[in-house]
Amino acid sequence: xxxxxxxxxxxxxxYERVGIADFDRDSLHTLPLSVVPIKLPALRRxxxxxxxxxxxxxEMFSGAGTGTGSGLLDIGNVEKEFNLPPTPQHPDVAxxxxxxxxxxxxxxxxxxxxxxxxxxxxxxxxxxxxPDRIAKLNTYxxxxxxxxxxxxxxxxxxxxxxxxxxxxxxxxxxxxxVRENLSQIAKTLSLEINDIPxxxxxxxxxxxxxxxYRQCLDAIMPAIDSFLAATKELKGNFQLxxxxxxxxxxxxxxxxxxxxxxxxxxxxxxFDRSTNDLWQNLSAERFRKVExxxxxxxxxxxxxxxxxxxxxxxxxxxxxxxxxxxxxxxSEFVMTEMKQGIEKxxxxxxxxxxxxxxx
Numbered sequence: 001x002x003x004x005x006x007x008x009x010x011x012x013x014x015y016e017r018v019g020i021a022d023f024d025r026d027s028l029h030t031l032p033l034s035v036v037p038i039k040l041p042a043l044r045r046x047x048x049x050x051x052x053x054x055x056x057x058x059e060m061f062s063g064a065g066t067g068t069g070s071g072l073l074d075i076g077n078v079e080k081e082f083n084l085p086p087t088p089q090h091p092d093v094a095x096x097x098x099x100x101x102x103x104x105x106x107x108x109x110x111x112x113x114x115x116x117x118x119x120x121x122x123x124x125x126x127x128x129x130x131p132d133r134i135a136k137l138n139t140y141x142x143x144x145x146x147x148x149x150x151x152x153x154x155x156x157x158x159x160x161x162x163x164x165x166x167x168x169x170x171x172x173x174x175x176x177x178v179r180e181n182l183s184q185i186a187k188t189l190s191l192e193i194n195d196i197p198x199x200x201x202x203x204x205x206x207x208x209x210x211x212x213y214r215q216c217l218d219a220i221m222p223a224i225d226s227f228l229a230a231t232k233e234l235k236g237n238f239q240l241x242x243x244x245x246x247x248x249x250x251x252x253x254x255x256x257x258x259x260x261x262x263x264x265x266x267x268x269x270x271f272d273r274s275t276n277d278l279w280q281n282l283s284a285e286r287f288r289k290v291e292x293x294x295x296x297x298x299x300x301x302x303x304x305x306x307x308x309x310x311x312x313x314x315x316x317x318x319x320x321x322x323x324x325x326x327x328x329x330x331s332e333f334v335m336t337e338m339k340q341g342i343e344k345x346x347x348x349x350x351x352x353x354x355x356x357x358x359x
Contacts, residue, residue: 010037010122017123018044022130028216028306030059031105035126036119040082040092048099052314054307054341056100075100095119103303103348106216108209112299129212138164140211147279148203152188167200189284199284206291209298210271216305217264223312224261228254230319230330237327246331249339256342260304267297303348311338 007014018034029050038044042060049059051072058078060071073081075096084090102113107127114121121127129137149165186193231250240246274290318333319325325333 008122020126025130026133028106029310035123037122038092050310052337054344104306106302108298109302137211140214141207144207151279151282152185191284206294213301220309220312223316227315256346264304300348307345
């Protein structure tokens with residue numbers, strides 16, 4: 001096990017390293033503030049979360065399962081809460097306002113978004129999925145990694161069934177066998193042997209990212225189906241169907257969700273086509289093109305999934321089954337919470353040309 005140092009350096013000063021929970025590493029909508037160069041001790045132990053309205057708030061504590069609720073602090077109230085002078089603005093407050101604009105807090109989006117926003121990363125370990133989540137993604141990863149195994153080894157070695165097995169052959173105590181395997185991989189990919197470890201590391205990361213996003217989508221689909229079934233019932237409700245405002249809002253939300261789902265599944269299908277083409281004539285150059293295509297969509301896919309998961313989580317918490325809450329309570333929640341931020345979701349997009357990876 002790798003032991004991390006107990007302190008990290010920010011602007012030349014040492015700060016206590018704050019442990020990062022696995023939940024936060026794997027989440028689409030929570031950001032432990034110790035990942036970035038926050039200096040106020042209380043804030044370093046807090047996290048930024050997306051609310052049901054798709055705004056960002058500082059969660060000072062979470063009482064999940066304890067009945068104590070969640071201590072959310074609006075970013076606009078941080079100065080007052082910590083007795084900070086409004087001018088000049090405290091660097092932590094300025095940083096919070098920048099972070100609040102990010103569409104998703106998943107690790108793959110953050111790697112890109114933090115760099116684009118010129119926000120340094122104080123703790124790189126916070127931008128990796130938890131070991132438990134990675135283990136659970138093995139099934140998803142197989143669809144991406146099995147063709148690599150077949151392309152390199154021709155499916156002749158029954159001991160090589162997964163990407164971990166590919167890495168395992170490079171740790172084989174039989175030095176001669178390792179050299180033979182490295183030579184085979186290098187020949188197939190048109191790489192120098194010294195370049196193989198970096199290639200395999202990048203290959204594992206991009207396949208893991210795709211697997212992560214697919215699993216996130218699969219996880220929220222039951223809640224989306226439940227929500228859309230509920231809105232259908234609301235539109236048929238005798239008391240509500242003549243309320244034009246409610247009907248218009250429901251139609252807008254339904255259209256937005258369906259369009260987003262079509263968009264994101266379309267992108268996954270595009271990735272599948274690109275990767276299928278990749279295996280027809282495998283090379284490192286062709287992989288880099290596919291890798292570039294997939295990474296170009298990380299922030300938009302992450303943003304859409306983050307927004308949908310926050311909305312659906314809120315709906316499921318309040319209405320965990322079809323009999324929870326009545327039509328009036330459900331329509332009220334749709335009007336006051338579900339519709340807020342819908343325009344933000346619709347605005348999340350990426351203009352990179354879908355399917356252009358291998359052309």
